Amino acid sequence: MKTVLQEKLLAYIANNNPDLLTKLQQSQSVSAYLQERVDGIESLLDELISQGRPKYAIEEECLNALTASLRPSRYNYIRLVFEEEFPSDYERLDQTGVLAYELLNMLEVCKGIFDELEFNEDNEDDRGIRYAVIGQIHDYLIDRT
Secondary structure, eight states, X not given: OHHHHHHHHHHHHHHHOHHHHHHHHHXXXXXXXXXXXXXXXXXXXXXXXXXXXXXXXXXXXXXHHHHGGGOSOHHHHHHHHHHHHOHHHHHHHHHHTOHHHHHHHHHHHXXXXXXXXXXXXXXXXXXXXXXXXXXHHHHHHHHHO
């Protein structure tokens, strides 16, 4: 069960937090990170198994616990804002095959905004955060040309 949870966590990170995955790959600590995270919810896993919960329910609840600190996805937020607010730039970068790379760069330049405004699941729909991110992406695009 732990191996399955590690695989699902890795897939979640690859899709929602590629910046984290890149850092873990660079430091060659992907496996250690996954093992540490799954070991951290071992008591929850044991409790759910002892309750006789179905496998899919155990996996879902454990994955929710494993990904709680990774939500909301800053990467997906940047991607969505970029796609909605700068559609021609989004399409151009997507067609040239550098969209993911540029999104990671945009994420890095927006990190201060997310940190300062304490981006979280409760305020991810806040217009102030969105406008600040739009402005930062605009500045990023201007600097790239």
